Amino acid sequence: MFEAALALAMIFLPGVEGKIESGNLQVLAWLQAEESVESQSVSEDILSAAKRMVDLQTDYRFSFPTIEYPFGDVPSDWGLCCDVVVRACRAAGIDLQELVYEDSHRERELYIEANRRQHVAQPLNRSWIHRRTSNLNLFLQRYAQVLPTRYDSTRPEEWQPGDIVIYQKYQDLTWHIAIVSDDVDSFTGIPKVIDAWLNPGHVSEDHRLTDHGAIGGHYRITDSFRASLSE
Known part of the structure:
Protein backbone atom coordinates (compact mmCIF):
# COMPACT_ATOMS: atom_id res chain seq x y z
CA MET A 1 0.00 0.00 0.00
CA PHE A 2 2.77 2.45 0.89
CA GLU A 3 4.62 1.80 -2.37
CA ALA A 4 1.50 2.68 -4.36
CA ALA A 5 0.94 5.79 -2.26
CA LEU A 6 4.55 6.87 -2.73
CA ALA A 7 4.36 6.36 -6.48
CA LEU A 8 1.19 8.44 -6.71
CA ALA A 9 2.63 11.21 -4.56
CA MET A 10 5.76 11.39 -6.70
CA ILE A 11 3.66 11.86 -9.84
CA PHE A 12 2.21 15.04 -8.40
CA LEU A 13 5.18 16.20 -6.34
CA PRO A 14 8.49 15.18 -7.94
CA GLY A 15 11.32 15.00 -5.43
CA VAL A 16 9.06 14.29 -2.49
CA GLU A 17 10.53 10.85 -1.74
CA GLY A 18 12.39 10.81 1.54
CA LYS A 19 11.13 14.24 2.58
CA ILE A 20 7.84 13.26 4.19
CA GLU A 21 7.37 10.44 6.65
CA SER A 22 5.61 7.37 5.28
CA GLY A 23 2.32 8.00 7.09
CA ASN A 24 2.08 11.50 5.68
CA LEU A 25 2.86 10.24 2.19
CA GLN A 26 0.01 7.77 2.43
CA VAL A 27 -2.35 10.53 3.49
CA LEU A 28 -1.08 12.84 0.76
CA ALA A 29 -1.65 10.19 -1.88
CA TRP A 30 -5.15 9.52 -0.57
CA LEU A 31 -5.95 13.23 -0.62
CA GLN A 32 -5.12 13.41 -4.31
CA ALA A 33 -8.09 13.40 -6.66
CA GLU A 34 -8.51 10.16 -8.60
CA GLU A 35 -7.86 11.99 -11.86
CA SER A 36 -4.65 13.81 -12.69
CA VAL A 37 -4.21 17.14 -10.93
CA GLU A 38 -4.20 18.85 -14.32
CA SER A 39 -7.61 17.41 -15.26
CA GLN A 40 -9.42 19.59 -12.74
CA SER A 41 -9.22 23.24 -11.74
CA VAL A 42 -7.14 24.20 -8.74
CA SER A 43 -10.32 24.97 -6.79
CA GLU A 44 -11.73 21.53 -7.57
CA ASP A 45 -8.51 19.84 -6.47
CA ILE A 46 -8.38 21.84 -3.25
CA LEU A 47 -12.01 21.01 -2.50
CA SER A 48 -11.53 17.29 -3.26
CA ALA A 49 -8.60 17.05 -0.86
CA ALA A 50 -10.41 19.05 1.82
CA LYS A 51 -13.47 16.79 1.60
CA ARG A 52 -11.22 13.77 2.10
CA MET A 53 -9.81 15.41 5.24
CA VAL A 54 -13.34 15.68 6.57
CA ASP A 55 -13.58 11.90 6.20
CA LEU A 56 -10.25 11.50 8.03
CA GLN A 57 -11.44 13.70 10.94
CA THR A 58 -7.84 14.68 11.65
CA ASP A 59 -7.50 15.94 15.23
CA TYR A 60 -7.07 19.65 15.89
CA ARG A 61 -3.85 20.39 17.76
CA PHE A 62 -2.07 23.73 18.20
CA SER A 63 1.64 22.93 18.03
CA PHE A 64 4.67 24.09 16.04
CA PRO A 65 7.32 21.35 15.88
CA THR A 66 10.35 21.37 13.61
CA ILE A 67 9.53 19.73 10.27
CA GLU A 68 11.31 18.91 7.03
CA TYR A 69 11.69 21.37 4.15
CA PRO A 70 10.37 21.37 1.50
CA PHE A 71 7.29 19.09 1.54
CA GLY A 72 7.43 19.01 5.34
CA ASP A 73 4.38 18.24 7.45
CA VAL A 74 3.44 17.56 11.04
CA PRO A 75 2.28 13.99 11.84
CA SER A 76 -0.69 13.13 9.65
CA ASP A 77 -3.05 12.32 12.54
CA TRP A 78 -3.25 15.94 13.72
CA GLY A 79 -2.93 19.53 12.59
CA LEU A 80 -4.22 23.05 13.06
CA CYS A 81 -6.39 25.18 10.79
CA CYS A 82 -3.55 26.21 8.47
CA ASP A 83 -2.62 22.56 7.91
CA VAL A 84 -5.98 21.90 6.27
CA VAL A 85 -5.23 24.54 3.64
CA VAL A 86 -1.57 23.57 3.27
CA ARG A 87 -2.40 19.88 2.79
CA ALA A 88 -5.25 20.59 0.37
CA CYS A 89 -3.06 22.88 -1.73
CA ARG A 90 -0.20 20.39 -1.64
CA ALA A 91 -2.55 17.70 -2.96
CA ALA A 92 -3.36 20.16 -5.76
CA GLY A 93 0.33 20.47 -6.63
CA ILE A 94 1.03 23.68 -4.69
CA ASP A 95 3.52 23.51 -1.81
CA LEU A 96 2.73 26.53 0.33
CA GLN A 97 5.56 25.73 2.72
CA GLU A 98 8.19 26.33 0.06
CA LEU A 99 6.31 29.12 -1.71
CA ALA A 144 -4.19 34.72 -5.51
CA GLN A 145 -7.35 36.35 -6.82
CA VAL A 146 -8.61 38.74 -4.13
CA LEU A 147 -12.38 38.56 -3.65
CA PRO A 148 -15.10 40.28 -1.56
CA THR A 149 -14.98 39.64 2.18
CA ARG A 150 -18.57 40.47 3.10
CA TYR A 151 -21.09 37.70 2.48
CA ASP A 152 -24.13 38.87 0.51
CA SER A 153 -26.94 36.34 0.14
CA THR A 154 -27.98 37.99 -3.13
CA ARG A 155 -24.55 37.24 -4.65
CA PRO A 156 -23.76 33.67 -3.61
CA GLU A 157 -21.71 33.17 -6.77
CA GLU A 158 -18.94 35.24 -5.16
CA TRP A 159 -18.19 32.30 -2.88
CA GLN A 160 -17.02 29.28 -4.85
CA PRO A 161 -16.08 25.83 -3.50
CA GLY A 162 -12.33 25.69 -2.98
CA ASP A 163 -12.02 29.38 -2.11
CA ILE A 164 -9.87 30.16 0.93
CA VAL A 165 -11.17 32.46 3.68
CA ILE A 166 -9.21 34.02 6.52
CA TYR A 167 -10.96 35.38 9.60
CA GLN A 168 -9.93 38.39 11.65
CA LYS A 169 -10.87 39.81 15.04
CA TYR A 170 -9.75 43.43 15.18
CA GLN A 171 -7.05 45.69 13.76
CA ASP A 172 -6.28 43.16 11.01
CA LEU A 173 -5.56 40.44 13.58
CA THR A 174 -6.07 37.20 11.64
CA TRP A 175 -6.77 34.09 13.65
CA HIS A 176 -8.41 31.35 11.56
CA ILE A 177 -8.48 29.96 8.02
CA ALA A 178 -10.91 27.67 6.18
CA ILE A 179 -11.89 26.35 2.75
CA VAL A 180 -15.30 27.06 1.24
CA SER A 181 -17.27 23.84 0.76
CA ASP A 182 -19.72 22.85 -1.96
CA ASP A 183 -22.27 22.18 0.78
CA VAL A 184 -24.62 24.85 2.12
CA ASP A 185 -26.62 25.29 5.29
CA SER A 186 -30.07 23.81 4.69
CA PHE A 187 -31.86 26.65 6.51
CA THR A 188 -29.97 29.77 5.41
CA GLY A 189 -28.28 28.72 2.17
CA ILE A 190 -24.98 30.06 3.52
CA PRO A 191 -22.00 28.03 2.29
CA LYS A 192 -20.30 25.76 4.78
CA VAL A 193 -16.55 25.74 5.30
CA ILE A 194 -14.06 22.95 5.87
CA ASP A 195 -11.71 23.67 8.75
CA ALA A 196 -9.98 22.35 11.84
CA TRP A 197 -11.07 23.94 15.09
CA LEU A 198 -11.60 23.32 18.81
CA ASN A 199 -15.26 22.57 18.18
CA PRO A 200 -15.65 19.72 17.22
CA GLY A 201 -11.92 19.15 17.74
CA HIS A 202 -11.10 17.79 14.29
CA VAL A 203 -11.42 18.65 10.60
CA SER A 204 -15.11 19.06 9.83
CA GLU A 205 -17.69 20.61 7.56
CA ASP A 206 -19.85 21.72 10.48
CA HIS A 207 -19.45 25.50 10.35
CA ARG A 208 -21.09 28.02 8.09
CA LEU A 209 -19.04 30.67 6.34
CA THR A 210 -20.31 33.32 8.76
CA ASP A 211 -19.96 31.36 11.99
CA HIS A 212 -16.41 32.52 12.77
CA GLY A 213 -17.12 36.24 12.56
CA ALA A 214 -15.53 38.87 10.34
CA ILE A 215 -13.71 37.71 7.22
CA GLY A 216 -10.47 39.56 6.59
CA GLY A 217 -9.42 37.75 3.42
CA HIS A 218 -11.17 35.84 0.64
CA TYR A 219 -9.00 34.29 -2.05
CA ARG A 220 -9.11 31.99 -5.05
CA ILE A 221 -5.92 30.31 -6.28
CA THR A 222 -6.03 30.38 -10.06
CA ASP A 223 -5.14 27.74 -12.61
CA SER A 224 -2.67 30.17 -14.17
CA PHE A 225 -0.78 30.47 -10.89
CA ARG A 226 -0.43 26.70 -10.64
CA ALA A 227 0.69 26.52 -14.25
CA SER A 228 3.34 29.16 -13.59
CA LEU A 229 4.98 26.93 -10.98
CA SER A 230 6.09 24.49 -13.67
CA GLU A 231 7.48 27.12 -16.02
Whole structure:
Protein backbone atom coordinates (compact mmCIF):
# COMPACT_ATOMS: atom_id res chain seq x y z
CA MET A 1 0.00 0.00 0.00
CA PHE A 2 2.77 2.45 0.89
CA GLU A 3 4.62 1.80 -2.37
CA ALA A 4 1.50 2.68 -4.36
CA ALA A 5 0.94 5.79 -2.26
CA LEU A 6 4.55 6.87 -2.73
CA ALA A 7 4.36 6.36 -6.48
CA LEU A 8 1.19 8.44 -6.71
CA ALA A 9 2.63 11.21 -4.56
CA MET A 10 5.76 11.39 -6.70
CA ILE A 11 3.66 11.86 -9.84
CA PHE A 12 2.21 15.04 -8.40
CA LEU A 13 5.18 16.20 -6.34
CA PRO A 14 8.49 15.18 -7.94
CA GLY A 15 11.32 15.00 -5.43
CA VAL A 16 9.06 14.29 -2.49
CA GLU A 17 10.53 10.85 -1.74
CA GLY A 18 12.39 10.81 1.54
CA LYS A 19 11.13 14.24 2.58
CA ILE A 20 7.84 13.26 4.19
CA GLU A 21 7.37 10.44 6.65
CA SER A 22 5.61 7.37 5.28
CA GLY A 23 2.32 8.00 7.09
CA ASN A 24 2.08 11.50 5.68
CA LEU A 25 2.86 10.24 2.19
CA GLN A 26 0.01 7.77 2.43
CA VAL A 27 -2.35 10.53 3.49
CA LEU A 28 -1.08 12.84 0.76
CA ALA A 29 -1.65 10.19 -1.88
CA TRP A 30 -5.15 9.52 -0.57
CA LEU A 31 -5.95 13.23 -0.62
CA GLN A 32 -5.12 13.41 -4.31
CA ALA A 33 -8.09 13.40 -6.66
CA GLU A 34 -8.51 10.16 -8.60
CA GLU A 35 -7.86 11.99 -11.86
CA SER A 36 -4.65 13.81 -12.69
CA VAL A 37 -4.21 17.14 -10.93
CA GLU A 38 -4.20 18.85 -14.32
CA SER A 39 -7.61 17.41 -15.26
CA GLN A 40 -9.42 19.59 -12.74
CA SER A 41 -9.22 23.24 -11.74
CA VAL A 42 -7.14 24.20 -8.74
CA SER A 43 -10.32 24.97 -6.79
CA GLU A 44 -11.73 21.53 -7.57
CA ASP A 45 -8.51 19.84 -6.47
CA ILE A 46 -8.38 21.84 -3.25
CA LEU A 47 -12.01 21.01 -2.50
CA SER A 48 -11.53 17.29 -3.26
CA ALA A 49 -8.60 17.05 -0.86
CA ALA A 50 -10.41 19.05 1.82
CA LYS A 51 -13.47 16.79 1.60
CA ARG A 52 -11.22 13.77 2.10
CA MET A 53 -9.81 15.41 5.24
CA VAL A 54 -13.34 15.68 6.57
CA ASP A 55 -13.58 11.90 6.20
CA LEU A 56 -10.25 11.50 8.03
CA GLN A 57 -11.44 13.70 10.94
CA THR A 58 -7.84 14.68 11.65
CA ASP A 59 -7.50 15.94 15.23
CA TYR A 60 -7.07 19.65 15.89
CA ARG A 61 -3.85 20.39 17.76
CA PHE A 62 -2.07 23.73 18.20
CA SER A 63 1.64 22.93 18.03
CA PHE A 64 4.67 24.09 16.04
CA PRO A 65 7.32 21.35 15.88
CA THR A 66 10.35 21.37 13.61
CA ILE A 67 9.53 19.73 10.27
CA GLU A 68 11.31 18.91 7.03
CA TYR A 69 11.69 21.37 4.15
CA PRO A 70 10.37 21.37 1.50
CA PHE A 71 7.29 19.09 1.54
CA GLY A 72 7.43 19.01 5.34
CA ASP A 73 4.38 18.24 7.45
CA VAL A 74 3.44 17.56 11.04
CA PRO A 75 2.28 13.99 11.84
CA SER A 76 -0.69 13.13 9.65
CA ASP A 77 -3.05 12.32 12.54
CA TRP A 78 -3.25 15.94 13.72
CA GLY A 79 -2.93 19.53 12.59
CA LEU A 80 -4.22 23.05 13.06
CA CYS A 81 -6.39 25.18 10.79
CA CYS A 82 -3.55 26.21 8.47
CA ASP A 83 -2.62 22.56 7.91
CA VAL A 84 -5.98 21.90 6.27
CA VAL A 85 -5.23 24.54 3.64
CA VAL A 86 -1.57 23.57 3.27
CA ARG A 87 -2.40 19.88 2.79
CA ALA A 88 -5.25 20.59 0.37
CA CYS A 89 -3.06 22.88 -1.73
CA ARG A 90 -0.20 20.39 -1.64
CA ALA A 91 -2.55 17.70 -2.96
CA ALA A 92 -3.36 20.16 -5.76
CA GLY A 93 0.33 20.47 -6.63
CA ILE A 94 1.03 23.68 -4.69
CA ASP A 95 3.52 23.51 -1.81
CA LEU A 96 2.73 26.53 0.33
CA GLN A 97 5.56 25.73 2.72
CA GLU A 98 8.19 26.33 0.06
CA LEU A 99 6.31 29.12 -1.71
CA VAL A 100 5.65 31.19 1.40
CA TYR A 101 9.16 30.68 2.76
CA GLU A 102 10.77 31.66 -0.54
CA ASP A 103 8.48 34.69 -0.85
CA SER A 104 9.48 35.78 2.65
CA HIS A 105 13.09 35.94 1.45
CA ARG A 106 12.08 38.20 -1.42
CA GLU A 107 9.89 40.45 0.72
CA ARG A 108 11.29 39.95 4.20
CA GLU A 109 10.08 43.25 5.63
CA LEU A 110 6.49 42.60 4.52
CA TYR A 111 6.39 39.30 6.38
CA ILE A 112 8.12 40.70 9.46
CA GLU A 113 5.52 43.46 9.60
CA ALA A 114 2.66 40.98 9.10
CA ASN A 115 3.94 38.95 12.05
CA ARG A 116 4.54 42.05 14.16
CA ARG A 117 0.88 43.01 13.77
CA GLN A 118 0.02 39.52 14.99
CA HIS A 119 2.36 39.88 17.97
CA VAL A 120 4.39 36.92 16.68
CA ALA A 121 7.98 37.19 17.90
CA GLN A 122 9.32 34.05 16.20
CA PRO A 123 11.75 34.41 13.28
CA LEU A 124 10.61 33.54 9.75
CA ASN A 125 11.22 29.84 10.23
CA ARG A 126 10.59 27.41 7.37
CA SER A 127 9.01 24.92 9.79
CA TRP A 128 6.11 27.19 10.67
CA ILE A 129 5.97 30.24 8.38
CA HIS A 130 3.25 28.58 6.25
CA ARG A 131 1.33 27.53 9.38
CA ARG A 132 0.43 31.08 10.45
CA THR A 133 -2.69 32.81 9.13
CA SER A 134 -0.89 36.15 8.88
CA ASN A 135 1.71 34.74 6.48
CA LEU A 136 -0.83 32.85 4.38
CA ASN A 137 -2.96 35.99 4.22
CA LEU A 138 -0.04 38.04 2.94
CA PHE A 139 1.01 35.41 0.41
CA LEU A 140 -2.52 35.01 -0.95
CA GLN A 141 -2.93 38.78 -1.20
CA ARG A 142 0.13 38.80 -3.42
CA TYR A 143 -0.52 35.77 -5.62
CA ALA A 144 -4.19 34.72 -5.51
CA GLN A 145 -7.35 36.35 -6.82
CA VAL A 146 -8.61 38.74 -4.13
CA LEU A 147 -12.38 38.56 -3.65
CA PRO A 148 -15.10 40.28 -1.56
CA THR A 149 -14.98 39.64 2.18
CA ARG A 150 -18.57 40.47 3.10
CA TYR A 151 -21.09 37.70 2.48
CA ASP A 152 -24.13 38.87 0.51
CA SER A 153 -26.94 36.34 0.14
CA THR A 154 -27.98 37.99 -3.13
CA ARG A 155 -24.55 37.24 -4.65
CA PRO A 156 -23.76 33.67 -3.61
CA GLU A 157 -21.71 33.17 -6.77
CA GLU A 158 -18.94 35.24 -5.16
CA TRP A 159 -18.19 32.30 -2.88
CA GLN A 160 -17.02 29.28 -4.85
CA PRO A 161 -16.08 25.83 -3.50
CA GLY A 162 -12.33 25.69 -2.98
CA ASP A 163 -12.02 29.38 -2.11
CA ILE A 164 -9.87 30.16 0.93
CA VAL A 165 -11.17 32.46 3.68
CA ILE A 166 -9.21 34.02 6.52
CA TYR A 167 -10.96 35.38 9.60
CA GLN A 168 -9.93 38.39 11.65
CA LYS A 169 -10.87 39.81 15.04
CA TYR A 170 -9.75 43.43 15.18
CA GLN A 171 -7.05 45.69 13.76
CA ASP A 172 -6.28 43.16 11.01
CA LEU A 173 -5.56 40.44 13.58
CA THR A 174 -6.07 37.20 11.64
CA TRP A 175 -6.77 34.09 13.65
CA HIS A 176 -8.41 31.35 11.56
CA ILE A 177 -8.48 29.96 8.02
CA ALA A 178 -10.91 27.67 6.18
CA ILE A 179 -11.89 26.35 2.75
CA VAL A 180 -15.30 27.06 1.24
CA SER A 181 -17.27 23.84 0.76
CA ASP A 182 -19.72 22.85 -1.96
CA ASP A 183 -22.27 22.18 0.78
CA VAL A 184 -24.62 24.85 2.12
CA ASP A 185 -26.62 25.29 5.29
CA SER A 186 -30.07 23.81 4.69
CA PHE A 187 -31.86 26.65 6.51
CA THR A 188 -29.97 29.77 5.41
CA GLY A 189 -28.28 28.72 2.17
CA ILE A 190 -24.98 30.06 3.52
CA PRO A 191 -22.00 28.03 2.29
CA LYS A 192 -20.30 25.76 4.78
CA VAL A 193 -16.55 25.74 5.30
CA ILE A 194 -14.06 22.95 5.87
CA ASP A 195 -11.71 23.67 8.75
CA ALA A 196 -9.98 22.35 11.84
CA TRP A 197 -11.07 23.94 15.09
CA LEU A 198 -11.60 23.32 18.81
CA ASN A 199 -15.26 22.57 18.18
CA PRO A 200 -15.65 19.72 17.22
CA GLY A 201 -11.92 19.15 17.74
CA HIS A 202 -11.10 17.79 14.29
CA VAL A 203 -11.42 18.65 10.60
CA SER A 204 -15.11 19.06 9.83
CA GLU A 205 -17.69 20.61 7.56
CA ASP A 206 -19.85 21.72 10.48
CA HIS A 207 -19.45 25.50 10.35
CA ARG A 208 -21.09 28.02 8.09
CA LEU A 209 -19.04 30.67 6.34
CA THR A 210 -20.31 33.32 8.76
CA ASP A 211 -19.96 31.36 11.99
CA HIS A 212 -16.41 32.52 12.77
CA GLY A 213 -17.12 36.24 12.56
CA ALA A 214 -15.53 38.87 10.34
CA ILE A 215 -13.71 37.71 7.22
CA GLY A 216 -10.47 39.56 6.59
CA GLY A 217 -9.42 37.75 3.42
CA HIS A 218 -11.17 35.84 0.64
CA TYR A 219 -9.00 34.29 -2.05
CA ARG A 220 -9.11 31.99 -5.05
CA ILE A 221 -5.92 30.31 -6.28
CA THR A 222 -6.03 30.38 -10.06
CA ASP A 223 -5.14 27.74 -12.61
CA SER A 224 -2.67 30.17 -14.17
CA PHE A 225 -0.78 30.47 -10.89
CA ARG A 226 -0.43 26.70 -10.64
CA ALA A 227 0.69 26.52 -14.25
CA SER A 228 3.34 29.16 -13.59
CA LEU A 229 4.98 26.93 -10.98
CA SER A 230 6.09 24.49 -13.67
CA GLU A 231 7.48 27.12 -16.02
